[in-house]
Amino acid sequence: MTLDSKCLLRHRCKKAGDTGRCNNTCYAFLKLHGESGQGGLWAVSGIPKAYQQSLLKTLPFRQDNPLAFEFVTQYCQDIVANVDKGQGYYFYSVPNDANPKGTGTGKTTAATALLNEYLVARVILHVVRQRPIDDIPALFVNASKYQNAFNAQFRGTRDMQEEASQTYYLLKDRMLTVALLTIDDIGIREATESFKNEFYEVIDTRAVEQLATIYTSNEPIERIAKLLDERIASRIEGATYPVSFKGEDKRRGGMA
Numbered sequence: 001m002t003l004d005s006k007c008l009l010r011h012r013c014k015k016a017g018d019t020g021r022c023n024n025t026c027y028a029f030l031k032l033h034g035e036s037g038q039g040g041l042w043a044v045s046g047i048p049k050a051y052q053q054s055l056l057k058t059l060p061f062r063q064d065n066p067l068a069f070e071f072v073t074q075y076c077q078d079i080v081a082n083v084d085k086g087q088g089y090y091f092y093s094v095p096n097d098a099n100p101k102g103t104g105t106g107k108t109t110a111a112t113a114l115l116n117e118y119l120v121a122r123v124i125l126h127v128v129r130q131r132p133i134d135d136i137p138a139l140f141v142n143a144s145k146y147q148n149a150f151n152a153q154f155r156g157t158r159d160m161q162e163e164a165s166q167t168y169y170l171l172k173d174r175m176l177t178v179a180l181l182t183i184d185d186i187g188i189r190e191a192t193e194s195f196k197n198e199f200y201e202v203i204d205t206r207a208v209e210q211l212a213t214i215y216t217s218n219e220p221i222e223r224i225a226k227l228l229d230e231r232i233a234s235r236i237e238g239a240t241y242p243v244s245f246k247g248e249d250k251r252r253g254g255m256a
């Protein structure tokens with residue numbers, strides 16, 4: 001059986017679907033998906049399974065959110081250069097009466113499409129030996145899970161705290177250095193001063209180092225200043241372009 005249905009490279013690969021070549025001896029497949037198909041760079045990128053096939057070609061919101069669609073399309077036209085430039089986005093929702101929080105409008109889908117497209121582009125450059133991959137190129141972090149990882153350092157036995165600390169600092173280190181980072185769903189929870197300082201450090205470092213970051217949120221950036229911190233909002237605003245998403249909640253009805 002060929003691997004093209006599982007492989008994110010299929011749209012860019014001449015071998016896709018070729019019995020005899022499209023199998024787990026393919027170097028590019030191994031790099032991106034690992035021998036099992038569940039490993040490789042994709043697995044360490046932390047992209048949730050529901051968004052595994054999220055790509056430019058499959059974006060569902062062309063009609064409902066044409067401007068957002070245009071921005072994502074433009075970005076993907078030269079995604080490596082855009083990431084290198086440090087171009088980021090703030091994907092947020094515009095609520096309406098039927099959808100008061102603006103959920104299920106395609107923000108995470110858009111952000112994960114950019115991560116997947118960037119991984120594809122970097123694996124191709126790696127395979128043709130133009131730009132070797134030394135570190136994880138793309139990372140998805142849910143803001144609440146990041147906050148939980150931080151808080152876990154102060155709970156439980158000493159051993160538990162030490163282990164949690166190691167996990168947290170590995171994650172933070174990746175967030176500080178990865179070429180393309182998505183921080184999903186910011187501004188949904190209250191945060192302590194010490195967490196706000198950590199979050200600020202990550203955001204500020206990425207802004208100063210001109211590393212590309214995609215944020216998603218159900219709140220416009222002005223609300224982030226109130227919910228989290230003026231400094232956090234100002235750094236995000238300075239390093240990203242705001243893109244709004246509207247419409248009904250498309251998640252209803254058993255979708256992801």
Ligand SMILES: Nc1ncnc2c1ncn2[C@@H]1O[C@H](COP(=O)(O)OP(=O)(O)OP(=O)(O)O)[C@@H](O)[C@H]1O
Binds near residue numbers: 108110245
């Ligand atoms: N305009 C659309 N048409 C059809 N399906 C859509 C549209 N927008 C999003 N979807 C689908 O709706 C589901 C939820 O999308 P997604 O997770 O990207 O929403 P979100 O804006 O991140 O929501 P939340 O604010 O709750 O995080 C996905 O299955 C996605 O494919």
Ligand SMILES: [Mg+2]
Binds near residue numbers: 107184216
């Ligand atoms: Mg989302």
